Amino acid sequence: MATFRITLAYDGTDFVGWQRQATGVSVQGLLEEALRELDQRDVTVTGAGRTDAGVHALGQVAAFSIERPLTAQVVIRALNARLPDAVRVLSAEEMPATFHARFGARAKTYRYRILNGDIASPFERRYAWHVPGALDLDAMRTAARLVEGVHDFAAFQSAGSDVHTTEREISCSRISTTEDTEDTEEKSLSCTEFDLRVPRVLRGGEIGNGGALVCYEITGNGFLRHMVRAMAGSLVEVGRGRRPPNWMGDVLASRDRGRAGPTAPAKGLFLVSVTYGVVESRFTPKEP
Numbered sequence: 001m002a003t004f005r006i007t008l009a010y011d012g013t014d015f016v017g018w019q020r021q022a023t024g025v026s027v028q029g030l031l032e033e034a035l036r037e038l039d040q041r042d043v044t045v046t047g048a049g050r051t052d053a054g055v056h057a058l059g060q061v062a063a064f065s066i067e068r069p070l071t072a073q074v075v076i077r078a079l080n081a082r083l084p085d086a087v088r089v090l091s092a093e094e095m096p097a098t099f100h101a102r103f104g105a106r107a108k109t110y111r112y113r114i115l116n117g118d119i120a121s122p123f124e125r126r127y128a129w130h131v132p133g134a135l136d137l138d139a140m141r142t143a144a145r146l147v148e149g150v151h152d153f154a155a156f157q158s159a160g161s162d163v164h165t166t167e168r169e170i171s172c173s174r175i176s177t178t179e180d181t182e183d184t185e186e187k188s189l190s191c192t193e194f195d196l197r198v199p200r201v202l203r204g205g206e207i208g209n210g211g212a213l214v215c216y217e218i219t220g221n222g223f224l225r226h227m228v229r230a231m232a233g234s235l236v237e238v239g240r241g242r243r244p245p246n247w248m249g250d251v252l253a254s255r256d257r258g259r260a261g262p263t264a265p266a267k268g269l270f271l272v273s274v275t276y277g278v279v280e281s282r283f284t285p286k287e288p
Helices: 027-039 072-083 137-145 184-188 226-239 246-252
Strands: 002-012 056-066 086-093 105-118 149-152 166-177 211-220 269-276
Touching: 002 027, 002 072, 027 056, 027 072, 072 086, 105 166, 105 226, 137 166, 137 211, 137 226, 137 246, 166 226, 184 226, 211 226, 226 246, 226 269
Parallel strands: 056 269
Antiparallel strands: 002 056, 002 086, 105 211, 105 269, 149 166, 166 211
16 A cells, blocks of 8 residues: 655636535546546545635645556656646655545645736736736735734634634745746745646736735734635725724634625635645744
């Protein structure tokens, strides 16, 4: 029995999310169907993060064990031959049997994409939230930095979530735009060193019509349900001038979801990367 870790990318538009559901097509379900055909038995796939319906991934990580003796390169080719074009396995690596894609993850990076302009390109409509009208980017940057650190993020959690604790550590929370550099998604974002290989359709600089691509990127040791989308919606409230930057900190301290901004649409959210191994905290004191 061999255990594999795979990194995959997917366009989440037409899926019910990562996790298999009673109805609808899920990314996990597609992988398990492909592996059933490949290994001639039921295979359970575990993902690092459970992306919601309509959310995309550039670097989701998953793990599974198979009985058939295959190399990592054969696993990549075999799965991609059985998966729809909207899901691609980018890499595979054989791991110890103890490897767990979810519980072994130490940090995740998400990116939320906002098209800020009068007209949104039809080629971007599946991958960004169109927000017309001026946005105060400096105010958004200031507000974004206020959530860095160890905090209780209950104010940005969707109702009905069942978690042991709503405390999380956010190591990086940044706003950037195509006005910062030629290509914000390749040069300007500093939360991750993940090799994006972003398709041209997902890059800034080709928005046209005087618009800009605004990206919110956030890295943390864990995220609550709809947390990044609620934060993106709140940052847009700041950018529109409806709230001052320090309001973000007040919402965080309130632990009240009703005080935060709206939940941004799923289509603008990407799981960029998952980090394993030792990750030193920027905020938690080290043991003596």
